[in-house]
Amino acid sequence: MSENCIFCKIIEGDIPSTTLYEDEEFKVIFDIFPASKGHVIILPRYHAANIFELPQEITAKAFVLAKKIATVLKKVLGCDGINILQNNGEAAGQTVFHLHIHVIPRFKDDNMGLTWKQGQASLEVLEEIVTEAKKYL
């Protein structure tokens, strides 16, 4: 539990939310400003600001749960697709600094607009990245 963290307060029940599912390690709630019908966020009970701070075991379980929730939402809503996404850092669009995973049902022609301008890959740049990354992988 981290003081002044809105998601910790939701997990504790101090701030109201609508829960789809919960267990010992996670709470899955409906996003208050949904991108689409059925948009939920998966909150680990453990307070980690972002993916870098999340223990390995919880990280693994979180994605397994994301698959379960996505599968259930697909059945319940009959949506045509699902985005599973997770933002780390302000530059990446994170606004609440308690790690969470978005599960966003998608419908044909929903015009939600989760796209980006396509860039151009440079082999030289990619090779540089691989060389550097190998030091840590």
Ligand code: AMP
């Ligand atoms: P992010 O931009 O990835 O940090 O996402 C934060 C998400 O939390 C946004 O989609 C918000 O709509 C959602 N959110 C913020 N406050 C609440 C709340 N009290 N209950 C449910 N969802 C919330």
Ligand code: ZN
């Ligand atoms: Zn928190």
